Amino acid sequence: MNNIFQKRRARLLAMKALRGTYLPPEQIITCPGCGQESPRREVADNLSVCPKCGYHWPVGAYYRLGFLLDAGSFRELDPKLPAENPLSFPGYPEKLQTARRRTGLSEAVVTAVGAIQGQRCVTAVLDSRFLMGSMSAAVGEKLTLAVEYAGRNRLPLIIFSASGGARMQEGILSLMQMAKTSAALARFSEKGLLYLSVLTDPTTGGVTASFASLGDIILAEPGALIGFAGPRVIEQTIGQQLPEGFQRAEFMMEHGFVDAIVPRARLREVLGQLLMLHGKGGRHG
Amino acid sequence: MAEPLTAARRVSIARHPQRPNMEDYLQALFPDFFALRGDRVCGEDPAILGGIARFHGQSVTVIGTRKGKTLEENLKVNFGMPNPEGYRKALRLMQQAEKFRRPIITLIDTSGAYPGMQAEEHGQGEAIARNLYEMSRLTVPVIAVITGEGNSGGALALAVANRVLMLENAVYAILSPEGFSSILWKDASRHEEACGLMKMTAPELKAMGVIDDVIPEPAGGAHLAPEIAFREVERSLLLHLSQLNRQKGSALAADRYEKFRSMGQLSRREDV
Structure with missing residues (x-):
């Protein structure tokens, strides 16, 4: 019986993951990293990483969960918690509808409970296709519920960030999600539980200035843009061009804000190892 | 009764160059303020001023932009745009307030955290995140007053408080208009x-x-009659x-947590 459910869950996730690609539709695609051409299929089979230079295309939330979690272990938390329009902002409901239709997501984050190499954990993945992965009250609420679920069940937590920052149309309520998620993580941490933060391209604005920077361990995908202010804002402020590599994952590691850079192909293995090193299921006591 | 002011009008009042600033409030309300400097890591950020003072018979920590x-x-x-060193100094002073059981009063007037190269190299995002995280669990009273502009995470990093107060013409937002x-x-x-x-x-x-x-x-904005603003x-x-002083430390932390936990709660729906 259990096996049937597992197979069904695995198939469901695989179907959702299919829509999670950011690769252009052409048969031959040009890498924005090295400018070389590769057959689309080859890139897709390589977890959306350029086989020539290692450039990491962003990937969708379900796609990431699909290659990260043990087959059949995925169970989504709070799938039906959509954004509202708290400021009655003109045009916002239509924007949300379009984003939902285009991505098949209900919001910019998917939260799930699952297992990596047999170790149960709670995983949240932001998806930058949905209004730039911006932080709405729904994103903040889903993340907070996931943190609380992990805390209640004494499970380790992994959050993959990918966000342009605040959801403008929700104004101050978007800002308040920074305090809400950070406070929830403080409570979670007091229970002695593990939080792994994985920064992917791009992690900026209010997400960097809240939960993304608060991991016990912070990992990043190669080349990911990571910062508080966006590069354009900084360039306007200082009136000069930023040097090559500024605010990239490698730069952030050099400056002491990232523990390790992990290529996508090794993520599952590294996360599995870190979960293992923190005891069975991250349990401390 | 005068017409209520438009938001745009209030923004210009909030930014008025003669609007009372941190130093003015210190002089009027905390005359024995003693400034404390530095983040004990690498720097001192003059965009944030912090220290200790006596307020109506009680020692308090005052921090502001x-x-x-x-x-x-x-x-x-x-x-008025802080660097990470400023937020880290603020956190140091808040944790000192926690140690000595002093209430914390923050005065906020900033167009936001500084978007500069060095600020990024020194972890502007991390510094703000750390303040949100640590402020949420302080067990002393925290009161934030937005006196002028309160923009972005740069303002929120001093505003995870039990009470968030705003002057009538102050503005508080995700970023500047x-x-x-x-x-x-x-x-x-x-x-x-x-x-x-x-x-x-x-x-x-x-x-x-x-x-x-x-x-x-006062009518037309605080700069027209600062004494009235100070007294208010x-x-x-x-x-x-005086209300917060009556609460236990654990209740202060719990209430503050619940206050921010409830911001933007939503209901589950079946139609999406």
Whole structure:
């Protein structure tokens, strides 16, 4: 019986993951990293990483969960918690509808409970296709519920960030999600539980200035843009061009804000190892 | 009764160069303020001023962002835009307040955290995140007063408080209306339109439950009669502080947590 459910869950996730690609539709695609051409299929089979230079295309939330979690272990938390329009902002409901239709997501984050190499954990993945992965009250609420679920069940937590920052149309309520998620993580941490933060391209604005920077361990995908202010804002402020590599994952590691850079192909293995090193299921006591 | 001011009008009052600033409030309300400096890591950020003072018989920690009234003063304080060193100093002083059981009062007037190269290299995002995280679990009373502009994570990093108060013409928002309109519409000149939509004024935020109290200002703005503004801020601080002083430390932390936990709660729906 259990096996049937597992197979069904695995198939469901695989179907959702299919829509999670950011690769252009052409048969031959040009890498924005090295400018070389590769057959689309080859890139897709390589977890959306350029086989020539290692450039990491962003990937969708379900796609990431699909290659990260043990087959059949995925169970989504709070799938039906959509954004509202708290400021009655003109045009916002239509924007949300379009984003939902285009991505098949209900919001910019998917939260799930699952297992990596047999170790149960709670995983949240932001998806930058949905209004730039911006932080709405729904994103903040889903993340907070996931943190609380992990805390209640004494499970380790992994959050993959990918966000342009605040959801403008929700104004101050978007800002308040920074305090809400950070406070929830403080409570979670007091229970002695593990939080792994994985920064992917791009992690900026209010997400960097809240939960993304608060991991016990912070990992990043190669080349990911990571910062508080966006590069354009900084360039306007200082009136000069930023040097090559500024605010990239490698730069952030050099400056002491990232523990390790992990290529996508090794993520599952590294996360599995870190979960293992923190005891069975991250349990401390 | 005069017509209520538009949001755009309030923004210009909030930014008035003669609007009372951190130093003015210190002089009027905390005359024996003793400044403490440095983040004990690598720097001292003049955009944030912090220290200890006596307030109505009680020792308090006061922390705030600084704005100057002249170009020269503003250059010294980076136009009130803090660097990570400033947020880390603020956190150091807050943790010291926790140790010595002193209430914390923050005075906020900033257009946001500084978007500079060095600020990024020194972890602006991490510094703000750390403040949100640590402030949420302090067990002493924390009162934040937004006196002018309170923009972005740069303001929130000092505003995870038991009571968030705003002067009547202060504004509190995700970012400046100019930044908002340039991100949303790629057109910074539509900032007045943005002001109307952003729900950034004290009465609007009070109605939404984001802030706790509106502190009245003299007609036309605090700069026209600063003494009135000082007395109103003092009265409001005293009122809220006396209420919070009666609460236990654990209750203060729990109430503060619940306050921010409830911001933007949503209901599950089946139709998406």
